[in-house]
Amino acid sequence: MGTIRLYDRDRIDNVIRLDTNLIAVIEAAFSNLSTKKVTMPPIMRIDVPENNGEVDIKSAYIEGLDTFAVKLSSGFFNNPQLGLPSANGMMILLSAITGEPKAIFADNGLLTDLRTAAAGTVASKYLSRKDSRVVGVIGTGSQARYQLESLVNIRPIDKVYVYGRTKENMVKYQKEMEEKLGLAVELSKSAKNVVENSDIVVTTTPSTDPIIHADWLHSGIHITAMGSDAEHKQELDTKVLEKADLFVCDVLEQSLRLGELRTCANEKVKEATVELGEITTGMKAGRLSDDQITVCDLTGTGVQDTAIARYAYQLMEYKEADDREGS
Amino acid sequence: MGTIRLYDRDRIDNVIRLDTNLIAVIEAAFSNLSTKKVTMPPIMRIDVPENNGEVDIKSAYIEGLDTFAVKLSSGFFNNPQLGLPSANGMMILLSAITGEPKAIFADNGLLTDLRTAAAGTVASKYLSRKDSRVVGVIGTGSQARYQLESLVNIRPIDKVYVYGRTKENMVKYQKEMEEKLGLAVELSKSAKNVVENSDIVVTTTPSTDPIIHADWLHSGIHITAMGSDAEHKQELDTKVLEKADLFVCDVLEQSLRLGELRTCANEKVKEATVELGEITTGMKAGRLSDDQITVCDLTGTGVQDTAIARYAYQLMEYKEADDREGS
Numbered sequence: 001m002g003t004i005r006l007y008d009r010d011r012i013d014n015v016i017r018l019d020t021n022l023i024a025v026i027e028a029a030f031s032n033l034s035t036k037k038v039t040m041p042p043i044m045r046i047d048v049p050e051n052n053g054e055v056d057i058k059s060a061y062i063e064g065l066d067t068f069a070v071k072l073s074s075g076f077f078n079n080p081q082l083g084l085p086s087a088n089g090m091m092i093l094l095s096a097i098t099g100e101p102k103a104i105f106a107d108n109g110l111l112t113d114l115r116t117a118a119a120g121t122v123a124s125k126y127l128s129r130k131d132s133r134v135v136g137v138i139g140t141g142s143q144a145r146y147q148l149e150s151l152v153n154i155r156p157i158d159k160v161y162v163y164g165r166t167k168e169n170m171v172k173y174q175k176e177m178e179e180k181l182g183l184a185v186e187l188s189k190s191a192k193n194v195v196e197n198s199d200i201v202v203t204t205t206p207s208t209d210p211i212i213h214a215d216w217l218h219s220g221i222h223i224t225a226m227g228s229d230a231e232h233k234q235e236l237d238t239k240v241l242e243k244a245d246l247f248v249c250d251v252l253e254q255s256l257r258l259g260e261l262r263t264c265a266n267e268k269v270k271e272a273t274v275e276l277g278e279i280t281t282g283m284k285a286g287r288l289s290d291d292q293i294t295v296c297d298l299t300g301t302g303v304q305d306t307a308i309a310r311y312a313y314q315l316m317e318y319k320e321a322d323d324r325e326g327s
Numbered sequence: 328m329g330t331i332r333l334y335d336r337d338r339i340d341n342v343i344r345l346d347t348n349l350i351a352v353i354e355a356a357f358s359n360l361s362t363k364k365v366t367m368p369p370i371m372r373i374d375v376p377e378n379n380g381e382v383d384i385k386s387a388y389i390e391g392l393d394t395f396a397v398k399l400s401s402g403f404f405n406n407p408q409l410g411l412p413s414a415n416g417m418m419i420l421l422s423a424i425t426g427e428p429k430a431i432f433a434d435n436g437l438l439t440d441l442r443t444a445a446a447g448t449v450a451s452k453y454l455s456r457k458d459s460r461v462v463g464v465i466g467t468g469s470q471a472r473y474q475l476e477s478l479v480n481i482r483p484i485d486k487v488y489v490y491g492r493t494k495e496n497m498v499k500y501q502k503e504m505e506e507k508l509g510l511a512v513e514l515s516k517s518a519k520n521v522v523e524n525s526d527i528v529v530t531t532t533p534s535t536d537p538i539i540h541a542d543w544l545h546s547g548i549h550i551t552a553m554g555s556d557a558e559h560k561q562e563l564d565t566k567v568l569e570k571a572d573l574f575v576c577d578v579l580e581q582s583l584r585l586g587e588l589r590t591c592a593n594e595k596v597k598e599a600t601v602e603l604g605e606i607t608t609g610m611k612a613g614r615l616s617d618d619q620i621t622v623c624d625l626t627g628t629g630v631q632d633t634a635i636a637r638y639a640y641q642l643m644e645y646k647e648a649d650d651r652e653g654s
Contacts, residue, residue, distance in 0.1 A: 006331070039375070041372060041373055044369075044384060044386070045368060046368055046386050046387075046388050046395070046397075047388075048423050048426075050390065051425075053423070053424075053425075053426050055397070055421065055426060057384055057386070057397065059371070059382075060373075061373050061375055063377065064377075070384065072397060072419065074421070074426030074427075075426070076424070076425050076426040079425050079426070082425065084427075087426075088425070090331075090428050092399065092417070094382065094401070096375050097378050098378075098403050098411055098415070099375075099380050099382060099401030099402070099403040099406070099415045100401075100411075101399070101415065104333070104431060106428060
């Protein structure tokens, strides 16, 4: 067996960027999902109820690729009381030729954060108006940051509205994002206010009740809902899906089970739903006109994990070759 | 996040022994399976058909324990052509309090081999005659070795019959085991010959057709079948199960789906089946007399993986403390 490499979060963070290269990698992953034979077993979940925790395991093998990833991600919701983050995670890259483990990314969820943000950007690339200038962000956590940081790669964003549960978190978000991205960030007094003012809205919450309602939507808006990924979560009122001219998801089966389609009883909406990979491959159309209302629901896929783990491994190899040359 | 420790096979092999301590750890795991609340999700399987490979992921969380394991094990059956072993694997030990990964055992399947052997010994401890002296081993692979090495801890074994597909492998097995354990190993000309001569028989093959038949069984025999762990495998003719006075398995649901009960149409046998943990806890009886015929089917459980990963972690901690003191 070859040597397994173990990379910690800092080392990964030093090498990978939320840039157009990464967005292209994730876009290709969605295309693979629609065109290649993908083995993506159902998510394995281990509940640890007495510690308010859960571990999810995802994987996907894409035919023809020489490696694939297995990802462990955990949420232990008593951790903040212990001064620790709730989320943890790691990815393991395996050879698809021999089964040998090649690398372990003890990334503590970093790669998941980045691939999720990049997926949001792929959705906006095909679904938002090209001249989208104003982004609305609901939530003030790490995805609220990464989604915005990724979006500026593909749209001429110059204004951000943010809404979160506490003023303190909103102010912190404002300060960080203005400094990091050089954008004007305005605090909103409601989710409604965010939606009404924005060209692109990204919802990044663990909400269990709808936080966006259909009568707030204006012509030309695009919404990416990336929060819902479990049987009890929901960010969009089902009427939002009905009102959309185009409703897109990453994986139909997952959206029906874990995402925004879960509570949707409207068969027409379900039948008309398009998977993002069908759009990135050109099999189906994305946004067709500036006045369409578009909505995308992202639940997260093992294919994205495999794509970013392969990409990170490649970056690490380049980095190590550079370091050897430089030394 | 604390530091994750990465242990390779050699380092693990230096510390862990197939001894009565390990057997006790695995026995306790079976007891846990019967008495504690165990979360053991269905096995996750990723098939890589074009490379004749598969990866299985198992896990089990036992209520009250502060850590649990996730195991990846792979079989890539073109590897021998590349000069590599088919099997690979690793275990990850996670905190059940915070979800943080604590250790990665890049053990290449060693811990699985050891826990499987120890499970066979737990079965023989409760099911074989106490005066069992002769062991019959069918198969000549790593489990054929480990099962025997483990059994000598609990029974006064002085004679071994082995049967495998090639004489070359049998001779190799004979030489290795005679040297390592100081036992007389005799090559058999058939599986029938092994069964007729032995007090305890262990089948360790990936057979897809029955290799043991009911009319070969004699009074007082115990058989442990540990080979079948998939929908296409079978080592025992179903009449063997019917002839047994006591048929035991590790997990009933798994034996029905992946083990020797899969092909059994006899409802009486299924109803009378006892789980090993029911016996180790004293809830049900093991062998009751010297003339009973007993059979145990082991398919492998995540509970054993969690038990051995926890134990290995403990041994590593002791070892590291010793090394620090010694330095």
